[in-house]
Amino acid sequence: MNQPRLATEKDMPRVLELIKELAVFEKEPNAVEVTIDMLQSDGFNNHPKFTCFVVEVDQKIEGMALVYMRYSTWKGEVLHLEDLIVSQSQRGKNIGTLLLDEVVRYGKSLGVKRINWEVLDWNEPAIKFYEKKGAKVMRDWDVVQLDEKGIENYLKEI
Amino acid sequence: MNQPRLATEKDMPRVLELIKELAVFEKEPNAVEVTIDMLQSDGFNNHPKFTCFVVEVDQKIEGMALVYMRYSTWKGEVLHLEDLIVSQSQRGKNIGTLLLDEVVRYGKSLGVKRINWEVLDWNEPAIKFYEKKGAKVMRDWDVVQLDEKGIENYLKEI
Numbered sequence: 001m002n003q004p005r006l007a008t009e010k011d012m013p014r015v016l017e018l019i020k021e022l023a024v025f026e027k028e029p030n031a032v033e034v035t036i037d038m039l040q041s042d043g044f045n046n047h048p049k050f051t052c053f054v055v056e057v058d059q060k061i062e063g064m065a066l067v068y069m070r071y072s073t074w075k076g077e078v079l080h081l082e083d084l085i086v087s088q089s090q091r092g093k094n095i096g097t098l099l100l101d102e103v104v105r106y107g108k109s110l111g112v113k114r115i116n117w118e119v120l121d122w123n124e125p126a127i128k129f130y131e132k133k134g135a136k137v138m139r140d141w142d143v144v145q146l147d148e149k150g151i152e153n154y155l156k157e158i
Numbered sequence: 159m160n161q162p163r164l165a166t167e168k169d170m171p172r173v174l175e176l177i178k179e180l181a182v183f184e185k186e187p188n189a190v191e192v193t194i195d196m197l198q199s200d201g202f203n204n205h206p207k208f209t210c211f212v213v214e215v216d217q218k219i220e221g222m223a224l225v226y227m228r229y230s231t232w233k234g235e236v237l238h239l240e241d242l243i244v245s246q247s248q249r250g251k252n253i254g255t256l257l258l259d260e261v262v263r264y265g266k267s268l269g270v271k272r273i274n275w276e277v278l279d280w281n282e283p284a285i286k287f288y289e290k291k292g293a294k295v296m297r298d299w300d301v302v303q304l305d306e307k308g309i310e311n312y313l314k315e316i
Contacts, residue, residue, distance in 0.1 A: 019231045032232050033271065042234060047205060050229045068229050071208045073177045073241045074190050076200060083231045104304065104312045113191065115304040122298060133315075134308040140280060141301040146262065146273040150292040154262045157291075 001093065004102040007052035007064065012039040014061040015052060018085045025088065050082070053102050055095050062087040063095040065103050070116065079107040081117035100133070118143060159251065162260040165210035165222065170197040172219040173210060176243045183246065208240070211260050213253050220245040221253040223261050228274065237265040239275035258291070276301060 007015060013036050023032045042049040055063040063086040070080045081103050086095045107115040119126050119137060127137050146154060165173060171194050181190045200207040213221040221244040228238045239261050244253045265273040277284050277295060285295050304312065 023232065028232075034230075034232060034234050038234050042229065049227070049235060066229070066231055069207070070228065070238065071200065071224070071226050071240060072192075073224055074181065074186075074192060076192050076196050077207060080228065082229060101316050104309055104316075107304075108309050108313060112309075113306045115309060117302045118299050119302050120298055121300045127300075130302055133304070134311045135302050135304040136308070138301040138303060140278055141276050142279045142285075143296040143299040143301070144275045144277050144288055144293050145296060146265075146291070146293040148271045150294070151262055151266050151270075151273060153292045155266060158259050158262075 001095065001098075002056045004053040004055050004063075004065070004099055007043070007054045009040045009044045011052070011054055011061055012036050012043070015039060015054065015064050015066075018061070018064050018087060019083070021088060022083075022085050051106070053099060053106075055098055057090055057093075057095075062090040063099055065099040067103055067106065069110075069112075072114065075113040077110075077112055078114040078116055079103070079110060079112045081115060084117075159253065159256075160214045162211040162213050162221075162223070162257055165201075165212045167198045167202045169210070169212055169219055169222075170194050170201070173197060173212065173222050173224075176219070176222050176245060177241070179246060180241075180243050209264070211257060211264075213256055215248060215251075215253075220248040221257055223257040225261055225264065227268075227270075230272065233271040235268075235270055236272040236274055237261070237268060237270045239273060242275075 016036055016039060020032055023029050043052060050066050050068040053065045054061045065084045066082045067079055069077050072078045084096060084099050104115060121139060130137060174194055174197060178190055181187050201210060208224050208226040211223045212219045223242045224240045225237055227235050230236045242254060242257050262273060279297060288295060
C-alpha cells in the first residue's frame with residue numbers, strides 16, 4: 001500500500017466509482033449526479049472547488065478523501081472533509097486512517113483553526129474513533145438540506 | 159424595514175457585532191477569533207470566501223446571512239448557509255424569513271442542486287419552520303470538529 005497522494009484529473013473516473021460504490025451501499029445509487037467531466041473541471045482548474053487525496057493498493061485507487069475550504073463566522077477559513085471512502089473490499093487495512101492523517105496534515109499546512117466533517121449518529125465505532133483522535137462530535141447539531149425541488153417549491157410560496 | 163441587500167466591506171463592523179452578539183448569547187464570547195479586517199479581506203477580494211446579505215431597520219443593520227459554496231460528491235456545487243443572525247432586539251419582525259428567502263433566491267440564481275445549513279436538534283420551532291418550508295432535517299447526521307489544539311494533538315500521535 002502506498003501513502004496517500006494528491007489526486008490528478010486522470011484519477012477521477014476511479015474516484016467516481018468509489019463515490020458510486022458508497023451510494024449503492026447507502027441504497028441511493030440514483031442520487032449521484034456528479035460526472036467524471038464535472039469532477040475533472042471542478043477540481044482541476046485555476047480555482048479548484050475541492051482537493052482530493054487517494055490511496056493506491058497494487059496500482060489501483062482503493063480510497064479517497066475529498067476536502068475544501070469553508071468559512072466560519074467565528075474562526076474564518078476552516079477545512080471541511082466532505083467524504084472519505086474506502087473500497088468495500090479493502091476495509092480493515094488502515095486506509096481510512098492514512099487518509100484522515102493526510103487530511104489533518106493538510107489542514108495544519110494551511111494553518112486552519114478547525115477541520116470539520118459529518119458522521120452518522122448511529123455509527124458508534126466511527127464516533128469512538130474520532131473522539132479518541134481528539135475530535136468533538138456535536139450530537140446536538142443536525143444537517144438541513146433543501147434540494148432542487150425544495151428550492152422550486154420554496155420560491156413558489158414566497 | 160428594507161429588503162435584504164448584498165453586504166459591502168463597510169458593513170463588516172456591524173456584521174461582526176451581530177456575530178459577537180450571538181456568541182455572547184451562546185455563552186461563547188471568546189470563541190470569536192474573526193476580526194473586521196478578516197471579514198473585509200476574505201469577503202471582498204477577487205475570490206471572495208463568502209457572500210453576505212444584510213437587512214436594515216432605520217438605516218441600521220439588524221440581520222445578516224452568510225453563505226458560501228461547498229462541494230457535494232453527489233451533487234457538485236451546493237450553497238451553504240453558515241449563519242443567519244437577527245439582532246436580539248429585532249426578533250419576531252420577519253427579518254429571518256426575509257433573509258432565508260433571499261438565500262434561496264440566490265441559490266436558485268446560481269443553479270445549485272441543494273442548499274445546506276445546520277440546526278440545533280432541540281430547536282423545535284426552527285426545525286418545524288424549515289420542514290414547513292420543504293427542507294429535510296437529517297437528524298441522524300452529526301457535526302464533527304477537530305479544533306486547533308486537536309489538530310496539534312492528532313499530529314503528535316501519528
